[in-house]
Amino acid sequence: MDFEKHQNLHTIVMLRDVIRKWWQVELSFADRNGLVHDWQRGDFIPPPNDFCRHSLGAREGMRRCAQSVRVLHEKFKAAKNLRRSLFHDCHLRLSIVGAPLYIRNEYEGFLFVEGFARQPLMPGDGQVLLGKMRDIAPGAMLELEGAAERVPVLDGSELSKLSDLLEFAVTEIANQEVELTRKEETIQSMASELSNRYRFEKIIGRSGAMNEVFRLMEKVAHSDSTVLINGESGTGKELVARAIHHNGPRKDKPFVVQNCSAFNDNLLESALFGHTRGSFTGALKDKKGLFEVADQGTFFLDEVGDMSPALQVKLLRVLQEGTFLPVGGTHSREVDVRVIAATHKDLGEMVKRGEFREDLFYRINVIRLQLPPLRERKDDLPVLIDHFLRKHHREGQRARGLAPEALGILGAYAWPGNIRELENEIERLLVLGGELEVIPADLLSSRIRDAVVPGGGPFIAPRAHGKLHEAVESLEKEMIHQGLVRTRYNKSRLSRELGISRSNLLLKISRYGLDKGIPEGLDTEEVEA
Ligand SMILES: Nc1ncnc2c1ncn2[C@@H]1O[C@H](COP(=O)(O)OP(=O)(O)OP(=O)(O)O)[C@@H](O)[C@H]1O
Ligand SMILES: [Mg+2]
Incomplete structure (x- = not known):
């Protein structure tokens, strides 16, 4: 000391x-x-x-x-x-x-x-x-x-x-x-996080799950090992693969992408490994395969789970020995390629069902990066929205942000298309409302609005503070209120939709005072519409 x-x-x-x-x-x-x-x-x-x-x-x-x-x-x-x-x-x-x-x-x-x-x-x-x-x-x-x-x-x-x-x-x-050591440690970890952020600046996210992704990316970027990126559609698999390539020793060499579900088997084989002249009808001259194009660089094999068993064998050989045979060829070629594979499928399950080779699975599953779906990292929504607002903002546009109601709806939406869907939505909002300073909720895609607020009506964002039972009650009250309007006060139907008994629903309606002010002629309607 x-x-x-x-x-x-x-x-x-x-x-x-x-x-x-x-x-x-x-x-x-x-x-x-x-x-x-x-x-x-x-x-x-x-x-x-x-x-x-x-x-x-x-x-x-x-x-x-x-x-x-x-x-x-x-x-x-x-x-x-x-x-x-x-x-x-x-x-x-x-x-x-x-x-x-x-x-x-x-x-x-x-x-x-x-x-x-x-x-x-x-x-x-x-x-x-x-x-x-x-x-x-x-x-x-x-x-x-x-x-x-x-x-x-x-x-x-x-x-x-x-x-x-x-x-x-x-x-x-x-x-x-x-205290000083603690501060030094915090500064150091912030500095290293910052440098990660800088290195992977185009990848936005500060949630725990994304920090884990950044940590692993940092590690694998310097190595040559095969990486398997798992994640639903639109979670950023390609973005991550590119970032790994561009932050590693192969960054000045090619980064080649091939989607394995895009072609039929023969075309895919020829695309990956090339072919010799006359090997099939239309093969007028020798053609280099993408593995050769990617030599010294990185090959991103997207949707690797869609590869046929025959091609899986060839891929395994490249991974193990660095050699392959072009279609119609007799001499094997040698390449030095780092492979990053991606899939939205569960390859482990596919192995169990006999749809994916076990040996290939172990060979590509050396390091696995699991990209979380957007619905599991809603903490990242504000930064992502902000990022896309800047990214797609066009000169002269006045838009500075989204109205709180719009943000509430985006926050409540499940985002099945993940970040791609979010990016498209923000881009669309800027086209429609870019001249307004604050983009209102009614410009949101109806697909998103309807999923969150069925039947229209104002969106009440769930509270994220205060007593839990109060928040639950306010949500319950809001759901019943909106449900009554939506079903035109058909309580039998609403109780079925909400999954509670009709008597329970009646009790809640009276507890929350929702029976007051029912439009005339509607409060007796109990028949299925
Ligand atoms: N964390 C992120 N930060 C910023 N942009 C992102 C992030 N993740 C994804 N994106 C953007 O979302 C879009 C979809 O990403 P990408 O193509 O990498 O997803 P994917 O997982 O490969 O999707 P698919 O399975 O449909 O091919 C891209 O425009 C990408 O730039
Ligand atoms: Mg992709």
Whole structure:
């Protein structure tokens, strides 16, 4: 631990002041090896006590002072986990008191004060002190005349006050150190998150699930291992695959994409592996396959779950040996390609059903990135909406954002088409309402509005704060109210739709006061429409 950074801690500054004023002593710090850095550097504040000052100023005196401090240090080390102050008499038979510093249960040194007597010095004591100093600093003898009377004396109660102050100070240092480390850690993790964000800047998301994706992407970008990206349609599989490629060592080489469900088997085989002239009708000349085009680079195999068993065998061979045979060819070709595969299907289940080769599955499932559907990371909606508003904003458009009701509906929608669907919706809103400053909810696609607010009517966003039972009740009240309007007060139908008994519905209608103000002629209607 570096004591320097705690020198300006308020407690330390105060403590220095107080002990100087009250007892004319100085505060020092010894590290976990019992070394006093200030002394070693020779830039210590001279102790007011003349004996200590001259002792520390002389070579032999300094050695003995350091030795006395080391003895106290050994005492702390021997008394493991002792958190109280200890005393020691130094080479001049003056006293040192120190309080040990523990940070996260690790001994880090001690704060100490030296150079005082624990009881008034007798005339003979002064002579003994002078005698010792004669060996250490013979030149200082004149100045030391009468110095014994100026040695500070701390009796029992004062000494215990000083010990308390030292103990308080080390606790403050320990707290500050923990706090500083915590801050450093936070800054570091923020910095690394920021750098991830920067590296993957086009991929928006700050939810826990997306942070996990970023963490894995960061790891796999530098490796060559095969990656399997799993996720529903529109969750960003291709975007992630590209980002992995562009942040890795192959970034200056090709990134090739092939969707495995796009072609029939023969065409796909020829697209992937190429063909030789005359290998099938229409094969007028040799054609390079995409695996060759992707040599040294990355091949993104989209919808790999749709590959036929025959092609699965060929893919396995490329992955294992880096070789393949073009359609109609007799010589195998060699390539160095990193494969990133993607699918919205559950390949594990397909293996169980015998629809996907187990060996290929294990070969591509080395690292799996699971992209969460948008409905499971609604926390990301605001940032995504903001991102797409900027991305599709056209020069001169006034739109700054969406009306709260529109945001509420987007937040309540399930987004089966995930981020692609969201992006399309925002793009569409900007085309329709880009001239307005705030885009209103009635411009939303009817598909989205109707899914959230069947039958139209205002959308009441569910509350995300307050008491749970109150929020549940307000939602219940709103659903029943809207249901009554939608079914034209047909309570039998509504109770079936809501999945509760008719009597229960009637009870709730009366509890929420929804039976008041029913339009005339509707409250008796109970027949199925
Ligand atoms: N996290 C994200 N941040 C910003 N844009 C995203 C994000 N995820 C997806 N997108 C955007 O959504 C659209 C769909 O993404 P992408 O094509 O990568 O999805 P996909 O999973 O490959 O979909 P599909 O299975 O339908 O092929 C793209 O325009 C992409 O830029
Ligand atoms: Mg895709």
